[in-house]
Amino acid sequence: MSSIHTNTAAMTALKSLQMTNAALESTQKNISTGYRVSDASDNAAYWSIATTMRSDNKALSTVEDALGLGAAKVDVAYTAMNSAIDVVDEIKTKLVAAKEPGVDRAKIQSEIEALQGQMTSIAESASFSGENWLNFNDDTGTSKSVVASFNRSASGSVSVGTISIDISDVKLFGNDGAGTPVDNGMLNKSYTTANGDATPVNVTYTIATLDITAANVDDTVIDGMLSNVETTLEDMTTAAADLGASKSRIDMQTEFIGNLMDSISSGIGKLVDADMTEESTKLQALQTQQQLGIQALSMANSGSQSLLSLFR
Numbered sequence: 001m002s003s004i005h006t007n008t009a010a011m012t013a014l015k016s017l018q019m020t021n022a023a024l025e026s027t028q029k030n031i032s033t034g035y036r037v038s039d040a041s042d043n044a045a046y047w048s049i050a051t052t053m054r055s056d057n058k059a060l061s062t063v064e065d066a067l068g069l070g071a072a073k074v075d076v077a078y079t080a081m082n083s084a085i086d087v088v089d090e091i092k093t094k095l096v097a098a099k100e101p102g103v104d105r106a107k108i109q110s111e112i113e114a115l116q117g118q119m120t121s122i123a124e125s126a127s128f129s130g131e132n133w134l135n136f137n138d139d140t141g142t143s144k145s146v147v148a149s150f151n152r153s154a155s156g157s158v159s160v161g162t163i164s165i166d167i168s169d170v171k172l173f174g175n176d177g178a179g180t181p182v183d184n185g186m187l188n189k190s191y192t193t194a195n196g197d198a199t200p201v202n203v204t205y206t207i208a209t210l211d212i213t214a215a216n217v218d219d220t221v222i223d224g225m226l227s228n229v230e231t232t233l234e235d236m237t238t239a240a241a242d243l244g245a246s247k248s249r250i251d252m253q254t255e256f257i258g259n260l261m262d263s264i265s266s267g268i269g270k271l272v273d274a275d276m277t278e279e280s281t282k283l284q285a286l287q288t289q290q291q292l293g294i295q296a297l298s299m300a301n302s303g304s305q306s307l308l309s310l311f312r
Contacts, residue, residue: 010300017293024286030274031283037272046271053268059150060261063160067254069129070146070163071247077133077170078243080126084134084172084187085236087119088207092229098212098222109213116208119187123172135173135185142168148253163253165246170239173208181206186235193224207232 030036040047091112098108123135133144149161174185181188187208194200201216203224210225211217 010297013293013297013300017290017297020286020289020293024283024290027279027283027286030279031276034274034276035272036274036279043272050268050272053264056150056152057261057264057268059158060257060264063147063150064254064257064261066147067250067257070148071250071254073128073131073133073144073146074165074243074247074250076126076128077167078240078247080122080134081170081172081236081240081243084119084122085233085240087115087122088187088229088233088236091115091207091210092226092233095212095222095226095229099219105212109211112210112212116210119208120173123187133167133170136171137175142166142171146250148250149257163246163249166242169235170243172236181208186232186239189232191224191228193221193228196220 029038035042037043037046037050094108094112094115097103098105124132126132126134131144144165144167145162146165147160148163151159151161153159171185172187174182174188183190188206190204190206192202192204194202195216195218197218203214203216203221205211205225207229212222212225
């Protein structure tokens with residue numbers, strides 16, 4: 001039955017064209033944004049997961065920055081410690097030279113004092129971001145924490161992990177907070193050595209203040225100085241090794257965080273990224289369907305016009 005009120009063919013063609021246009025609009029949106037899930041309405045579950053993981057990735061980026069800051073602090077301390085070891089090693093050679101009969105100890109002492117000044121300079125300048133691990137007050141604290149991870153549990157709770165570095169055995173110089181040296185740094189630790197006279201006299205000194213020209217200093221005292229300098233060198237070498245181990249751990253954690261961020265980004269992409277090859281193919285097909293739909297609607301609408309010929 002032909003009717004001028006109800007054009008079933010046109011209604012069907014129009015419905016098909018509307019569906020094609022909706023699919024075409026969705027495909028164009030995917031191509032323009034690069035996402036197949038860009039809004040919660042596209043896929044609520046995937047959108048929620050992707051949004052949460054993007055937020056976690058931003059937190060991990062901050063962790064990566066914190067690790068870089070921690071690595072820089074360790075690098076500064078390690079570099080300064082190595083330089084201080086070289087200086088103390090030089091002091092040891094000067095003490096050995098002072099054992100030579102007839103040597104001018106006053107000139108050697110001048111060299112030692114220059115080296116002692118260099119040690120102080122190294123320790124005081126080993127500062128990064130306001131922190132100095134080689135020269136600090138007693139009340140500064142000896143445990144340093146470096147932010148190392150951002151964790152999310154299965155229940156959704158989050159936490160921040162840290163790497164702790166004990167710098168109590170790294171300190172070269174220490175003071176009581178008022179600038180007075182205290183006996184807790186490797187280079188201002190007090191030593192007492194008795195000379196070899198008939199009535200031995202104790203000589204008290206630190207590596208930073210030893211004086212081979214003092215009245216009570218003889219070969220026996222210099223031997224004691226050498227022994228204590230060697231002990232200090234061993235302690236400094238251990239401290240440098242500890243700093244190196246901390247730096248190695250920070251570097252490994254930094255590499256892990258970088259790889260973790262890449263993996264999370266890849267996982268997010270698998271959930272919400274659009275396959276541009278697929279979308280472009282789909283776009284061409286939908287554009288063809290749209291053109292055919294328009295032609296079909298035009299043909300369906302022209303059918304009612306043919307009824308006029310029956311009344312001519």
